[in-house]
Amino acid sequence: MSIPNPVPSYIAPLIAHFNDYLPMDAEDIAMLLPRVVERKVKRRQFILQEGDVCQHYNFVVSGCFKIYKVDEKGGEHNIQFVTENDWATDIGSFHAEKPSELYIEAIEPGHILQIKRPDLLFLYVNSPKFDRNFRVIIEDKFVELQNRLLQSFCVNATERYLAFLEQYPELSQRLPNTQIASYLGITPEFLSKIRKDLVSK
Amino acid sequence: MSIPNPVPSYIAPLIAHFNDYLPMDAEDIAMLLPRVVERKVKRRQFILQEGDVCQHYNFVVSGCFKIYKVDEKGGEHNIQFVTENDWATDIGSFHAEKPSELYIEAIEPGHILQIKRPDLLFLYVNSPKFDRNFRVIIEDKFVELQNRLLQSFCVNATERYLAFLEQYPELSQRLPNTQIASYLGITPEFLSKIRKDLVSK
């Protein structure tokens, strides 16, 4: 199999990302290339809306996305922020081909790389490296999610905020406090109070 | 490769479990067999304690386990119950070989099948089916965990309790309310109140 030369430059971050796990050879890359589509996303644009089936694995090349759910009263609850070199997908909806309960929305303009379900299944069947890499990627995401659940159970809002600042110092600059509050599971008003109390100490 | 005939009967549930995903052939089973150890577990026995590295993937053949974290004040927070044909492992600790923050404890006496880290890595390297199967298993677990996080964010305690009864009718019979309360993120006293209010309606 031959690789287009040069490989389109927008794909480099994705290949680099896979190489962090099990390095890809020329054949893997040749298989991957025609199955990846680049897409530009504007601020506030959705790449997934409640009720739609999540059709793509979305790899974020640039920009910042929020994955959130809207409750019965219309309140938004951020479950995850996704930035450069990470995946923004509703895995449940994608694999079960069921309507999603989630929204994925761009907080900043950005670029993503999309792989469609049949294409990803093709990759899984034709090169075991993709099974391996996505297994490890999802293990990492599982651990991240589990830590988030543990924190929301075991730690109060002030400490969750401090932990967030420590774990995501860059995000805390990049995001409005309303979004951070939603991620922490509190109101913007209460976050404001926490911030005031922290300063006055 | 030849399979011991008969295959030890205690292993049947594990093979059946894998067959739910990508069916195993004789070679896969031959590879798996010598790497699985059966273990009997008594009520209240730990298969993982905080501070220890999680050394095994534990498949539950019978019994019921809780995975929980102890907070700074000594309170226990159940993050998951594990029963027949499911896995009870701290994936983060296992893969990173770091001390766990979690306890895994038997609520009932039971049997588990254990696979050690080097053995699982061997299986991953020597048959891509294991990568595939564990990828899908972990995807399912990720979705389960994500739904749990969504619920704890978007839904109040009464509705979470009702959802628990609906989703795990069997567990709600099998477990004391103290354990269910801990899973729901509330105190046993408050669960008691919820139950009373539900009855009086």
Place this chain on the structure above:
DNA sequence: AAAGAACCTTAACCTAGATTAAGGGTAACT
């Protein structure tokens, strides 16, 4: 440049759920 939309903060008041305490019931080791 103006207008609107989103964001941040403060403060008074409100509520879901925690805490403490106490009594009675039930399961499990000796």
Place this chain on the structure above:
DNA sequence: AGTTACCCTTAATCTAGGTTAAGGTTCTTT
């Protein structure tokens, strides 16, 4: 068979965080 440990419930009191409302500020879009 007895006793210890766990479990369930009720009720009074308390608190972390929510709600509402209002004023000021800063982005965004036209």
